Amino acid sequence: MLRPVFLLPATLALLCLTVATTVWSSNDPAYVGTATCAGCHADEHAAWQGSHHDMSMRHATAESVIGDFNNAEITVHGVTSRFYQRDGKYFVTTDGPDGRLQEFEIGYTFGIEPLQQYLIAFPDGRLQALGLSWDARPEAEGGQRWYHLYPDEPLKAGDLLHWTGPQQNWNYMCADCHSTNLVKGYDAQADRFDTTWAEVNVGCEACHGPGQKHVAWAGSDDAQQATLPDKGLALLFHDRKGVAWPINPDTGLASRLGGEITRTEIESCAACHSRRGLLAEGRERDPTFLDHHMPAFLTDGLYFPDGQIHDEVFVWGSYTQSKMHEVGVTCSDCHDPHSQKLKASGDNVCAQCHLPTKFAVTEHHGHPADSPGADCLGCHMPERTYMGVDDRRDHSMRIPRPDWSLEYGTPNACTQCHEDKDDAWAAQAFSTMFPDVGAPFQHWVTAFHQAREGLPQAEVSLLSVYGKEGTPDLARATAILELRAYLSPLSGQVVEQALRDESPLVRIAALRVIESIPPASRFPLAGHLLNDPVLAVRSEAARMLAGSPRHQLDVAARGALERAIRDYFNVQQLNADRPESGFNLGNLSLDAGNATQAERYYRQSIARDDTFTPSWLNLSELYRGEGMVRESKGLLEEGLGKNPEAADLHHALGLAYVREGSNDQALASLKSASDLAPDAVRYGYVYGVALNSTGQPEAAVTTLESVHQRHPNSRDVLFALATIERDRGNRDAAIGWARGLLSLNPADQQADQLLRQLEGGS
Secondary structure, X not given: OOOOOOOOOOOOHHHHOOOOOOOOOOOOOOOOOHHHXXXXXXXXXXXXXXXXXXXXXXXXXXXXXXXOOOOEEEEEOOEEEEEEEEOOEEEEEEEOOOOOEEEEEOOEXXXXXXXXXXXXXXXXXXXEEOOEEEXXXXXXXXXXXXXXXXXXXXXXXXXXXXXXXXXXXXXXXXXXXXXXXXXXXXXXXXOEEOOEOOEOOOOHHHHHOOOHHXXXXXXXXXXXXXXXXXXXXXXXXXXXXXXXXXXXOOOOEEOOEOOOOOOHHHHHHHOOOEOEEEOOOOOOOOOOHHHOEEEOOOOOOOEOOOOOEOOOOXXXXXXXXXXXXXXXXXXXXXXXXXXXXXXXXXXXXXXXXXXXXXXXXHHHHOOXXXXXXXXXXXXXXXXXEEOOOEEEEOOOOOOOOHHHHHHHOOOOHHHHHOXXXXXXXXXXXXXHHOOOOOOOOOOOHHHHHHHHHOOOOHXXXXXXXXXXXXXXXXXXXXHHHHHHHHOOHHHHHHHHHHOOOOOHHHHHHHHHHHHHOOHHHHHHHHHHHHHOOOHHHHHHHHHHHOOOOHHHOOHHHHXXXXXXXXXXXXXXXXXXXXXXXXXXXXXXXXXXXXXXXXXXXXXXXXXXXXXXXXXXXXXXXXXXXXXXXXXXXXXXHHHHXXXXXXXXXXXXXXXXXXXXXXXXXXXXXXXXXXXXXXXXXXXXXXXXXXXXXXXXXXHHHHHHHHHHHHOOOOHHHHHHHHHHHHHHOOHXXXXXXXXXXXXXXXXXXXXXXXXXXXXXXX
């Protein structure tokens, strides 16, 4: 059975259907609007006007639209789209959900620079973001043009990334961060949205919370004001109150003086400036980050193994890796929170804490003064481009390591600037200029690289990352998470310890690791987390412990599990517009032993999005478990009819054919899976083993050798090659593969025994 990151437990599924997602009391303070705030906070309001927050989303008007709507045309993917105006409104003629050209009215602008997107309303309450965007950069920089966000992907109607598809749906993908007091308002029965907001853009109350009580506080006398030290606000930013950063003239570095490091500010900013999933609405009233969001870890595809940004992960995940974060530097130490501009221009923002006479000199950066190489941001915060034109800086603020680029394939700032040079040149030049760089603060690249490569030594390396003092919590949590593939008596003890770690991120990661042990064994390890004060931890514990045998739990434990399940169920209901929700509820129902309900949820998931293959797979497995073998295989065939290039469905169908003894069909399906997903080592491995099992050892070796070239550290592939060649009588070849197997892990007793047998002629 497949299990995703966000799952849902099972015994209370029917009961939980009656639980509301978000309920606000009539006593909750109301939102008063930015215009009301401006009456007393004129300077802050003036700074905010025209900012990214102000322009995050606007009704499409002459004041907000900056794109060319004067009959401008652009042809992309064989579709010619035209932008124009009529009666003071803005329109585009482009391919609609049925693939035909249609006229659509632009409802809203989205963002301001370096690009502006446009939203179109549909009758079911959806707002969809056009893939055609306006490049707002100056013409001299290549801007002032229409362009497509996915120029190299021939997107047609029905594709997930087509502008009418679910991946471009504003209500789920964007709304929570671009408006104030956003309530998604999805009706699962009617399959429609009634999304509302207090303000269409990011206003004062998006960060400070509803202002009704604050307005009342401001209008009261001194005695009454004294009774409300929070000034009637849901959130007061005291991270910088009473804090100074005096610079030591000897080191040239500032040290924090005074104040308490609370992380309040960065948690508030993280709600939108992070890669995360939504757990609950209402963050403006209660801004605790992990009570409303589930953040991403430093995993493959999102981050490089050293922690540099790779995919679109925004800021929080990189900044929390930095030494700046560790010592208490906040977002507003560098950025004005109202204008979002830097508090000083260019390198001057760094000079607030780094004495220029120590750092803005050739002795430090190794480049001529005023050259690009002397730029603090260019070296320590290199950019990566997203959405075609949006250059965003990595906020982990690291020392460039071109030597790591050679060893681990990570990017480095040196060759980003010196485009005509390679990593080897950069590594040599850097080591010559800076022979004594010292131990890096971000030290986990080796461990994460080994884990991604599947190397056995990764276990010890990951344990070292987790245990090293001063390691950022996000990196420690990722190290624990990567131990999923390396559980042993040694790492198991550490994971058990991590379940009680002070960091909720580490506790979440540890919960995901114990998913690999039987459900009955999980509760003694993690049952205490059902009462965790943090929703992100509590809901993950519910997911992990939902299959616990109820007869083994006392009354208090059952009650804790049921409450946590309700929390987790609410998370799924909030995201019921997504296929993952039905999938998770199906898994929940299976944990409860309710196959009928599980089937209904899996079907609901497929109806939401028939390209979401995990629901096809789990429903097929459900049927097979119920003895409905023909229905199970038929469902996989139906799923492939809609998703002919889904490698996971081909693989599952191949295994179904294996079970019924239809070898030719099995091999065809397993080959399709291997060909469609060459990076999935298991598909190639299973296909190779199947070839050998059907009397085709030569073809099996050829296939497995190809898989080995792509995945040289796969123990399964090496073992299969060694044993198949042994059985074919190719002793020398078998010895070579066995030696390769043992070189992966000299402590591998099975590999050692195999090599001894082969070398002994046995």
